[in-house]
Amino acid sequence: MATAPSLTESIAARLRNDILEGTYKAGERLPAERDLASRLGVNRGSVREALKKLEQMGLVVIRRGDGATVRHLHEASIEIVRHLLIVNGVVNRRLLEQVLDAHEMLVAGAAHLAVERGSREDHRRARELLRHLTVPGVSGSERTALFDALVDLITQASGNLVLQLVRNVIRPALAERMALVQQRLAGHSIELAARVSAIDAAIAAGDAAATAAAVRLLVRERREQLLAALDAIEGERGQGAGRDPGAATGSA
Secondary structure, eight states, X not given: OXXXXXXXXXXHHHHHHHHHTTSSOTTOBOOOHHHHHHHHTSOHHHHHHHXXXXXXXXXXXXXXXXXXXXXXXXXXXXXXXXXXXXXXXXXXXXXXXXXXXXXXXXXXXXXXXXXXXXXXXXXXXXXXXXXXXXXXXXXXXXXXXXXXXHHXXXXXXXXXXXXXXXXXXXXXXXXXXXXXXXGGGOOOOHHHHHHHHHHHHHHHHXXXXXXXXXXXXXXXXXXXXXXXXHHHHHHXXXXXHHHOTTOOOSOO
């Protein structure tokens, strides 16, 4: 059960959103602690701790006697990506595509290392997950869970801690988007069977380069399905909003 955010976390989230939505721009100083505390109806200590959290995210730099100044986004921590994906209830399509680019490179690279460094048990488990992907009648949510488990296994078998940490950031960023389109991805395609067969054969042969190439094709096909499904969902929402001016357009 998720716990309620602390006061400090709530203040940090509010200020973070203000920065990401452009209320406070790069190079601009945030209001003084006292002013923020008065505006938000909280104590200065909570504001101070919230600003430290923003500094840890790389969103602001705090200089003694000069307050907190907003930094350029390219200087921020990668963890803010998931907060940038949805702004005011609207998916940032360009950023989503960039996240998917990073995801493709991460999974393909991890697959290469997993074949080189993973154990026989890792390879066996990966091939078992691949076989389950092509079982007829697999639902969209089940297939998404299988893909997720496969990527987790590949990343862990790579033996690369940095890849695992990046995966920890990208995973929640993509999870919400995938949850929206699970049912639309339920179909079993000839392309999926062919992709899975190629990956399985490459792992069996111990060919790291071929495995990485085949995994990249599968991830890229999955990417196109995701984007097409999201476009369809947004189009349906747009039509619904046209019929009902009060309809919500945010994410489900």
